[in-house]
Amino acid sequence: MSRLGRVLRSHDDTRPWRGGYAAYDLVKEACIAVGVIALLAIVLTILFSSPDQRPSTIAQWSRELPVNFVATAAKELDGTSATAEYGPPYNHNSGSVQHFLFLHPQRWLGVSHPIDTSLDYVIDPLKTIPDDPTLKAALAEYQAAPERTQKAWGEAYAKPLEEYETASEENKTPPKGVSVEPSGAVEVNASAAGPVPTLMTSLLALAKSGGVDGSLLTSNQFFQTDYTKPLLFMADGGLLEKRAEAQHLLGTQWGMMNETGSYPGQVWLWLYTFWYQVEPFKSSPSGDLDVMLVMALLSLAFICVPFIPGVRDLPRRIPIYKLIWREHYRAGAGV
Amino acid sequence: MSAVEKASVEKSSVERSWTARVREAGVAALPPEKLLPDSQPTYVASWIYVFGVASLASLTVIILSGMILALKGPAWWHYTGVGHFFNSVHLWSVELFFFAMVVHLWGKYWMAAWRGGRARVWMTGAVTFLVAVPCALTGYVSQQNFDAQWISTQAKDAMNSVGVGAFFNLTNFGQMYSYHVLLLPLAVVGLVVAHVLLVRRHGVVPPFEPDRRALTALAEEDGAPDLPTPTGVGS
Numbered sequence: 149m150s151r152l153g154r155v156l157r158s159h160d161d162t163r164p165w166r167g168g169y170a171a172y173d174l175v176k177e178a179c180i181a182v183g184v185i186a187l188l189a190i191v192l193t194i195l196f197s198s199p200d201q202r203p204s205t206i207a208q209w210s211r212e213l214p215v216n217f218v219a220t221a222a223k224e225l226d227g228t229s230a231t232a233e234y235g236p237p238y239n240h241n242s243g244s245v246q247h248f249l250f251l252h253p254q255r256w257l258g259v260s261h262p263i264d265t266s267l268d269y270v271i272d273p274l275k276t277i278p279d280d281p282t283l284k285a286a287l288a289e290y291q292a293a294p295e296r297t298q299k300a301w302g303e304a305y306a307k308p309l310e311e312y313e314t315a316s317e318e319n320k321t322p323p324k325g326v327s328v329e330p331s332g333a334v335e336v337n338a339s340a341a342g343p344v345p346t347l348m349t350s351l352l353a354l355a356k357s358g359g360v361d362g363s364l365l366t367s368n369q370f371f372q373t374d375y376t377k378p379l380l381f382m383a384d385g386g387l388l389e390k391r392a393e394a395q396h397l398l399g400t401q402w403g404m405m406n407e408t409g410s411y412p413g414q415v416w417l418w419l420y421t422f423w424y425q426v427e428p429f430k431s432s433p434s435g436d437l438d439v440m441l442v443m444a445l446l447s448l449a450f451i452c453v454p455f456i457p458g459v460r461d462l463p464r465r466i467p468i469y470k471l472i473w474r475e476h477y478r479a480g481a482g483v
Numbered sequence: 484m485s486a487v488e489k490a491s492v493e494k495s496s497v498e499r500s501w502t503a504r505v506r507e508a509g510v511a512a513l514p515p516e517k518l519l520p521d522s523q524p525t526y527v528a529s530w531i532y533v534f535g536v537a538s539l540a541s542l543t544v545i546i547l548s549g550m551i552l553a554l555k556g557p558a559w560w561h562y563t564g565v566g567h568f569f570n571s572v573h574l575w576s577v578e579l580f581f582f583a584m585v586v587h588l589w590g591k592y593w594m595a596a597w598r599g600g601r602a603r604v605w606m607t608g609a610v611t612f613l614v615a616v617p618c619a620l621t622g623y624v625s626q627q628n629f630d631a632q633w634i635s636t637q638a639k640d641a642m643n644s645v646g647v648g649a650f651f652n653l654t655n656f657g658q659m660y661s662y663h664v665l666l667l668p669l670a671v672v673g674l675v676v677a678h679v680l681l682v683r684r685h686g687v688v689p690p691f692e693p694d695r696r697a698l699t700a701l702a703e704e705d706g707a708p709d710l711p712t713p714t715g716v717g718s
Contacts, residue, residue: 162599165524165689172523181533181540185579189544192578193571200561200570201629237648246644257649373657375635380654383636392633404637407623407630411574414623416581416616437644451609454597463595464691472594473690476526 157455199409201395206364206378209387210355214334215316215326217355218348219309220385224265225344226302229384232265238380239263246434248441261376269381273363274350283350286343293342305341305348309334313386332356399424419443518683526690531590534583535682541580542675546668548573553664557627557656577619584612596688604685607678611671617651618667621659635659 210217223229233243237260245254271291277283290298308325315322325337334352336345354360364378382388389398397403404421407413423429423439432438453459463469470477498504551569552560560566588608597605624635635653642648652658 160598161692162689164599165526165686168525169522170525170528172521172527174519174521177536178539181536182543185537185540185576186544186547186572189541189548189572189575189579192575193568196571196575197567198571198574199628199630200567200626203627203629203632237643237652244640244643253646254644254648256646260649261652261655373660374652374655376652376654379632379636382632388633388636391629397633397637399637404634407634408628412578414616414619415578416585416619434644436641440641440645447613450613451606453592453609454602454605460595460597463593466593468593469595469691472529472531472590473526475528476690479525 196411199407199411201391201408204382204387204391205358206355206360206382207358209382209385210352210360211332213385213387213390214328214332214352215309215312216386218334218336218352219306219313220381221270221348221351222302222306222309222344224269224381224384225271225347226299226306227266228302228306229265231263231380231384237261246437248434248437251437253437263377263380265381268364268377269360270347270351273354273360274347276359276363277350277354280350282346286346286350289343290347297342300340301342301344304338305336305344308336308338419446513680513684517686518680520683524687524689527687531586531594532687534587534590537583538580538587539675539679541576541583542671544576545573545580546672548576549664549668557625557660561627573622577622581615581619584615588612591688594688595691598688599685601681601685601688604678604681607674607681611674611678614667614670614674618663618671620653621663621667624653625656625660625663627656631656 206217220229224232227233230243231238233241235242235245236254236258239259239262245252247254271287274283274287290301293301308323311323312326327335329335332352333349336348338345351360354363361378364381365372365375392398392403393401395406395408397406397408402418402421402425404424405414405417420439420443423442424435429435429438429442449456449459548569552566552573555566560570591605591608620634620638624631624638639648639653642651642653651662
């Protein structure tokens with residue numbers, strides 16, 4: 149046997165049982181167990197039910213946080229949002245592409261769910277609005293402009309909105325360049341923004357009516373089950389995060405294993421979530437990949453426990469087994 | 484050809500049959516009395532053994548409640564009391580399943596249940612736990628509520644970072660629902676069946692053979708200074 153083989157194969161003096169047997173009704177035990185567990189689940193159901201908070205919609209987002217909505221949409225339009233800069237599987241950028249040493253698994257399968265944030269989230273939904281010559285002219289002007297001009301317009305429009313949002317978060321007086329009308333319309337004083345304010349005003353009105361939700365879901369076909377586009381658009385904005393923070397679901401709040409309300413959630417993810425709370429994972433730009441690699445390694449170790457020297461020997465050295473088989477040892481049957 | 488020769492040809496043809504070989508291998512590996520035993524070793528006498536069967540029972544309740552939910556479609560539980568009831572039963576049986584499985588795994592670890600050629604029993608159990616995690620995750624993102632929105636948009640980065648997002652897109656409800664009601668449960672059930680058959684084949688792991696001092700201490704604690712005659716493992 150090779151040296152590795154000897155290390156992997158532990159000394160094992162376990163021999164087949166030659167002692168006594170007791171009567172045992174396996175089928176009866178299984179039936180009783182199913183009955184007891186079903187009863188326990190029903191009791192827990194009666195006592196605690198299950199959480200079901202209504203999902204957010206783009207319409208709700210645009211109504212509740214109109215400034216955040218147009219600020220996010222402006223970033224989608226000029227390609228500076230998190231989704232626009234993400235990289236595979238959504239586009240060819242690299243804003244969220246993670247790597248570990250020479251490993252770039254995120255790039256291996258390419259762009260499988262293409263998203264062009266400018267077209268998908270702004271231009272195409274606006275094209276569904278009929279009979280609006282001003283909007284049509286603004287769209288034509290925007291699409292005909294060189295990319296640099298489009299960027300400059302986008303930045304000129306987004307800057308006062310960012311200042312407004314920052315002031316709101318810090319409870320300061322918002323800058324005068326942005327005003328929110330009682331109707332929920334957002335006015336941005338940005339003379340260098342070209343046709344962007346017209347586009348955003350129309351998009352906001354369309355979003356409030358539910359038109360952007362519909363547009364993003366029916367863009368490819370009538371029957372639709374893929375919510376990638378609307379979900380990523382909403383994730384770029386602030387409504388989901390605002391709701392999540394209130395429910396203690398942020399990543400810094402061990403959010404991955406929690407769920408809304410005071411429910412246990414996915415507690416089995418505690419170790420996975422734990423790594424996100426500590427350095428170097430917490431601040432690593434490739435934190436997700438690092439955590440996944442650590443968990444893959446630990447999972448492999450978990451499967452291979454019978455072959456890992458030290459780990460496989462602990463049960464013999466820490467005699468919890470004496471508690472488990474106390475009756476057996478008491479009877480002296482295991483000598 | 485004589486009757487004897489004919490019978491011999493038929494016998495050899497049966498022996499070559501794939502079906503006969505599979506049957507014979509199956510019965511040899513797991514004779515009926517091993518598959519469905521009506522007795523068990525006397526050392527199987529601790530509450531810790533309950534958690535293995537509790538895991539199986541929870542999985543049964545998960546599948547039954549999941550089937551009822553699947554019959555009525557993914558939106559049913561949002562707008563009917565009966566639907567919400569079965570969703571809650573489904574949720575709590577999942578919580579019970581993981582609780583029972585974790586206690587079962589810890590129990591088996593401290594018993595070193597891989598001893599005596601039982602490594603595959605441990606390994607199938609460990610893989611079952613690991614496969615059950617994404618099975619539950621796909622359930623959480625198939626809920627069609629705020630939890631599903633938040634969990635899917637947060638967890639997508641981990642999947643994308645390892646390249647899995649290309650074929651396991653958490654924000655694609657249709658795909659996640661397929662994984663949740665068919666592909667992953669099939670994997671979990673397959674692994675559980677393999678695990679249980681391995682347990683039945685190898686039997687429940689026997690106790691460690693303790694040192695003499697420990698036995699003496701136990702015997703003195705019970706007021707019985709004379710140790711009984713050994714009759715257990717390897718005796």
